[in-house]
Amino acid sequence: MGFRYLLLAAAIWVGYLIVRHLLRQRLTKPKTTSSQKSVNSVQCKYCGLHLPKEEAVRDGEDHFCNAEHRDAARKQK
Known part of the structure; x- marks a missing residue:
């Protein structure tokens, strides 16, 4: 019975890590702006x-x- 709770806690922890990684990746994605000039x-x-x-x-x-x-x-x- 204790083993099930351990597996459930590990699954929740892994899910949390995945969601946190995806959110950080989305927030730090470089945004392209049209204000950048190209120089000849x-x-x-x-x-x-x-x-x-x-x-x-x-x-x-x-x-x-x-x-x-x-x-x-x-x-x-």
């Missing part, structure tokens, strides 16, 4: 650094992270 990025032709297109230095079709790299690439040509 380009790669510096000289060093390979990726940076936002608005911050890049352009030389024709090529993009550079700064004027020094643009000048160094011109000298290599």
